Each structure stands twice: as structure tokens, then as C-alpha cells.
Amino acid sequence: MGMINALVLEEMFLKHYQEWCLLSFSYVGNIDDSKDVVQNIFIKLLQKEFDAPIIDLKKYINTCVRNESLKRIEKRQKTFSLKNYTTEVSSYENELIRSEISDTLFRHIDALPDHSKKVFKLCVLEGIKYESAAEIMGITVNTVKYHLKKSFKLLRLNLKDVYLWFL
Template identity: 90%
Template sequence: MGMINSLVLEEMFLKHYQEWCLLSFSYVGDLEDSKDVVQNIFIKLLQKEFDAPIVDLKKYINTCIRNESLKKIKKSQRTFSLKNYSTEVSSHENELIRSEISDTLFRQIDALPDHSKKVFELCVLEDLKYENAAEIMGITVNTVKYHLKKSFKLLRLNLKDVYFWLF
């Protein structure tokens, strides 16, 4: 068991903070929320112990940010449907845009191949560990990783227009 070197983490945070905020923003559509996502990831990383060293820390953090952003979207979708709609027009328009982006994202997740979709839902949306997802599905951990990689690749490809639309 070990922890990530805090100096390495601090250096990465300073170097890539804006890039990661933009990545999160491309999912959540709100600058403050995207800053919260990135900062929360780093707080968790500073506190977390790992069973094995992380080979590519930047890639690992990118994945964490994507996953956390998707969870935030799902949470905000739930609360959005419960809100009353008598808010300012611009705020309402922003919510509609965000909701449309979320709908597009979830339609794309729904369109994933069956195994990839199930793995994505278990690991990303339900936050299960690879081992648990593998056990539930009766497949190996490497197959879980394969399906996750495939899911993210397909989502990146199918959602590239959404990114451009946001900016």
C-alpha cells in the first residue's frame, strides 16, 4: 500500500489545473462545478492509499475527472427534475442547454454495445471497483478495462460535436 507523492501531485495540479477544469466543464457545463470536481479529485488522491503504483498518473486523473463529472451530471439531472421552473430566463435557458447535453450524453451511453454499456454503468455511474464489476458480469478485470476503454473511445467520438457546441 502506498500514497501518491504530494509534491508530484501538487506539480501536476498546478501544471494541468486549467486543462482539467475545461475537461470537467465539457461535461458539467458550469465553471464552478468543474472547479469543484477537479479540486475534490485532488483532495481524494491526497488521502487515498493505492494497492499498486499508478503507471500514468495524468491519464488516471483524466479518467477520475470524467467519472466524477458524469456522476455530477447524473446528480444534477435528478435534482433538476425536482426544481421548480420559475427562475430567470437565462438561468432556465442554461439549465435547458445543460439538460440537453446530459440527455445527449445518456443517449450515447445507452447506445453503447451491451457489455460495454453494462461495464460503464457499473464502474462509472455506480462507482464499483473493476473487480466487483468483473465478478457481477462473470468476466475478467482485463475485460472490464477493455470495455471501459472502448466505451470512453466511443463516447469521445460520438460526443465530439457536443464539445464544440459548448465552446
């Protein structure tokens, strides 16, 4: 039994934080929720003891981000149905902002080069493993990784202003 090295986690957090926020955002549609999801995962990882070492930590965290984002959506849907609709004055404005962000995000995803867009949709939005995406597209796993890296680089560059505005 052991814990994950805090320095390794810190390095992963700094290197991939925006990427994981974007992944979570693609599910939850709210930048604050996506940041909470990613930060909560790292807090849990720092405190958790594991029976066996994690072979691919990045892949493990990707899965955690996806699962926590889906839990967040489910929790939000349950609490939303219990809320009194008249108490939220700004919910319409928040919904408009969320809608604008989603539209902007998906517009930039659609603007990606064809192969990069297809790989991004398969691996990030649908959660398909790199190996499966490579088979589906008839390319190598390294090419899948290349297209994902290219996609995230372009999205970070194009969404920098949107992302910083919501920080």
C-alpha cells in the same frame, strides 16, 4: 510526508481530463461545473501533503471527482433553495440546455455495445470497483478495463462536437 510529483499530475491531467469531466458531468449535469470540479481537484492535489504514497493515483482521482461532484450537487441544492426565483431570467434556458446535454449523453451511453454499456454504467455511473464489476458480469478485470476504454473512446468521438461547443 510528501507531495505528489507535479509532472505525474500534469501527465494524468492531460491524459484523463476529458474522461474526468465526463464522469463529473454524469453527476452534476453541467459542463462548466464538471470542469471546475476536475480543475479544483488538481489544484488541491498540487497543494496537499500526504502521509503515505497513493498506490493507484487514477483510482484516487476518480473517487475525488465523484465525491466533489456530489458535494457540488449538494451545495447547489442548498443555494438554489435560498435564491429568489424571479431574478434568474435565463434559468429556464439553462435548464433546457442541461436537459438536452443530459439527453444526448445518455442517448450515446445507451448506444454503446451491450457489454461496454453495462460496464460503463456499473463503474462510472454507479461507482462500482473494477473487481466487483468483473464479478457481477462474470468477466476478468482486464476485460472490464477494455470495455471502459472502448466506451470512453466511443463517447469522446461521438460527443466531441457537444463537448467542444460547451468549451
